[in-house]
Amino acid sequence: MEFGTNQAIYLQIVDYMCDNILSGKWSEGERIPAIREIAVSLEVNPNTVMRSYAYLQEKGIIYNQRGIGYFIAEKGLTATRQLKRSDFVKNILPRVFKSMDLLGVGFDELHQLYNQYQAKGNL
Amino acid sequence: MEFGTNQAIYLQIVDYMCDNILSGKWSEGERIPAIREIAVSLEVNPNTVMRSYAYLQEKGIIYNQRGIGYFIAEKGLTATRQLKRSDFVKNILPRVFKSMDLLGVGFDELHQLYNQYQAKGNL
Amino acid sequence: MEFGTNQAIYLQIVDYMCDNILSGKWSEGERIPAIREIAVSLEVNPNTVMRSYAYLQEKGIIYNQRGIGYFIAEKGLTATRQLKRSDFVKNILPRVFKSMDLLGVGFDELHQLYNQYQAKGNL
Amino acid sequence: MEFGTNQAIYLQIVDYMCDNILSGKWSEGERIPAIREIAVSLEVNPNTVMRSYAYLQEKGIIYNQRGIGYFIAEKGLTATRQLKRSDFVKNILPRVFKSMDLLGVGFDELHQLYNQYQAKGNL
DNA sequence: GTGGTCTAGACCACC
DNA sequence: GTGGTCTAGACCACA
Numbered sequence: 001m002e003f004g005t006n007q008a009i010y011l012q013i014v015d016y017m018c019d020n021i022l023s024g025k026w027s028e029g030e031r032i033p034a035i036r037e038i039a040v041s042l043e044v045n046p047n048t049v050m051r052s053y054a055y056l057q058e059k060g061i062i063y064n065q066r067g068i069g070y071f072i073a074e075k076g077l078t079a080t081r082q083l084k085r086s087d088f089v090k091n092i093l094p095r096v097f098k099s100m101d102l103l104g105v106g107f108d109e110l111h112q113l114y115n116q117y118q119a120k121g122n123l
Numbered sequence: 124m125e126f127g128t129n130q131a132i133y134l135q136i137v138d139y140m141c142d143n144i145l146s147g148k149w150s151e152g153e154r155i156p157a158i159r160e161i162a163v164s165l166e167v168n169p170n171t172v173m174r175s176y177a178y179l180q181e182k183g184i185i186y187n188q189r190g191i192g193y194f195i196a197e198k199g200l201t202a203t204r205q206l207k208r209s210d211f212v213k214n215i216l217p218r219v220f221k222s223m224d225l226l227g228v229g230f231d232e233l234h235q236l237y238n239q240y241q242a243k244g245n246l
Numbered sequence: 247m248e249f250g251t252n253q254a255i256y257l258q259i260v261d262y263m264c265d266n267i268l269s270g271k272w273s274e275g276e277r278i279p280a281i282r283e284i285a286v287s288l289e290v291n292p293n294t295v296m297r298s299y300a301y302l303q304e305k306g307i308i309y310n311q312r313g314i315g316y317f318i319a320e321k322g323l324t325a326t327r328q329l330k331r332s333d334f335v336k337n338i339l340p341r342v343f344k345s346m347d348l349l350g351v352g353f354d355e356l357h358q359l360y361n362q363y364q365a366k367g368n369l
Numbered sequence: 370m371e372f373g374t375n376q377a378i379y380l381q382i383v384d385y386m387c388d389n390i391l392s393g394k395w396s397e398g399e400r401i402p403a404i405r406e407i408a409v410s411l412e413v414n415p416n417t418v419m420r421s422y423a424y425l426q427e428k429g430i431i432y433n434q435r436g437i438g439y440f441i442a443e444k445g446l447t448a449t450r451q452l453k454r455s456d457f458v459k460n461i462l463p464r465v466f467k468s469m470d471l472l473g474v475g476f477d478e479l480h481q482l483y484n485q486y487q488a489k490g491n492l
Numbered sequence: 493g494t495g496g497t498c499t500a501g502a503c504c505a506c507c
Numbered sequence: 508g509t510g511g512t513c514t515a516g517a518c519c520a521c522a
Contacts, residue, residue, distance in 0.1 A: 005433065008505075008506065009506080009507080010507090018225075019225060022225040022226070044507090045507055047506095051506090081226060084222065085226050088219075088222050088226060088228070092218075092219060093219075093236055093240070094240065095215075096211075096215060096216075097237060097240045097241075099207065099215065102141075102145040103204060103207055103208050105208075105211070107234065107237060113216055114220060114230060117216070118220075131511080131512060132512080157493085157494065157495085158494085159494085168515070170513075170514075170515090171513065173495075176495090177496095181427070187251065187494095188494090188522090189251070189254070189255060189494080189495075189520090189521060189522070190493080190495070190520085190522035191493090191522065192494060192495080193494095193495085254520075254521065254522095255521080255522080256522090264471075268471040268472070269471065290522085291522050293522060294521085297521090297522090331472050331474075334465075334468050334474070335482065338464075338465060338468065339465075339482055339486070341461075342457075342462075343483060343486045343487075345457050348387075348391040348453065349391070349450065349453055349454050349457060351454075351457070353480060353483060357476065359462055360466060363462070363463065363466045377496080377497060377498090378497080379497080403509065404509085404510065413499090414498060414500070415510095416499075416500090417498065417499085419510075420497090420498095423511095433509095433510070434507090434509090435505090435506060435509080436505085436507030436510070437508090437509065437510090438509060439510085
């Protein structure tokens with residue numbers, strides 16, 4: 001994984017993990033990789049990964065069993081969806097819509113860009 | 124103007140100025156308020172405003188006439204639009220579309236949220 | 247005349263006047279345009295032109311006859327040449343030579359660029 | 370390092386750093402000294418050094434790794450050379466050649482001055 | 493009056 | 508430890 005420069009790395013890792021949950025790669029109750037494992041594979045300081053795990057634990061998305069590891073919480077999928085959706089609707093969308101107005105991008109054009117994005121993703 | 128806590132103040136000022144240009148409040152060739160003027164009206168340190176101006180000058184959106192002040196560049200409107208549109212299409216939209224996929228938000232639902240936003244804005 | 251943004255306008259005017267003297271456009275003893283005249287033709291504040299004239303007067307290149315105007319001094323051409331040449335040899339050239347070394351630009355290449363410059367000037 | 374009075378300190382630091390890159394003292398991918406470190410060694414305010422670093426980052430010559438430090442970019446040497454060479458050919462040389470013409474300094478004389486400079490540098 | 497630079501010092505997020 | 512931002516205040520050159 002490559003990291004952007006704008007956002008904190010630990011938050012980029014959080015996003016990466018949320019994606020894994022939402023996409024079904026990690027199921028509820030399943031054990032997720034150890035902090036050190038992730039740290040090695042992402043070439044990141046373990047402290048940074050720890051911070052991501054702590055964040056997700058605080059949100060009730062994962063939980064820790066001492067000495068064993070971290071697991072996706074029982075309602076981890078729902079919690080993740082709520083967290084992401086709330087952020088999406090309350091923070092992201094309003095800014096997107098405002099930009100559209102200022103740039104004169106209509107909804108039709110947005111649809112076009114969406115189709116382009118989908119096409120690229122399917123390649 | 125009130126400032127959010129996520130983004131640097133000087134960047135929020137940059138956005139504020141881009142909005143003024145895109146909305147037509149400031150026209151090309153027009154002089155914009157002096158650094159100290161803005162600093163007083165926004166209750167911010169002049170250095171912070173200077174940073175915003177330097178950023179916009181670097182982008183070719185405004186230019187400086189020694190001892191007189193800052194002006195919207197000849198192609199300032201176009202430059203602003205390009206800057207904002209590029210950021211919108213390359214950085215914002217892909218993340219939005221990805222979120223939509225992961226959250227199962229369809230384009231119809233997006234349209235609905237867009238209409239809600241428009242309705243609010245018109246009140 | 248267009249002004250660069252790096253150098254003070256009054257110094258750019260000084261250069262412009264020195265050029266006129268060195269190129270023989272203005273001869274020793276000859277009257278030069280009034281401050282207001284220059285100010286209008288260059289679209290500049292008269293104070294700025296005044297500053298240029300004061301600078302040249304201090305260097306002994308021009309002199310003032312009250313109520314009549316400014317004139318090129320008796321040894322104005324020599325004085326200008328000395329001023330420019332001293333600046334050229336002591337300030338400009340060392341930096342040029344240092345840049346050449348760092349950039350790996352040899353004297354042959356410099357000669358080539360010089361010929362290119364000459365060719366362009368003759369068009 | 371001693372600072373001239375003509376040019377802003379932060380730009381003199383930029384030059385100093387470009388020199389280090391061009392001369393091979395700092396290689397691509399290598400970490401460069403921390404802002405505070407440079408600030409202490411040059412007896413300058415950290416803000417001033419930061420400004421130099423920000424400038425070089427904007428030019429793609431160095432990049433930042435969060436919480437770790439600044440590094441010479443992958444193509445840092447090329448970028449530096451381009452930046453410097455462009456400035457040299459487009460801004461410096463034309464003025465030099467123009468001065469030569471106005472002062473009646475021929476290319477032979479220039480060569481002589483160049484040799485003198487080289488001799489001094491080798492002592 | 494205008495902007496441009498610099499210092500000193502503080503606070504913060506992040507690794 | 509690293510950089511990033513902001514404030515306060517000073518000084519300067521310039522128009």
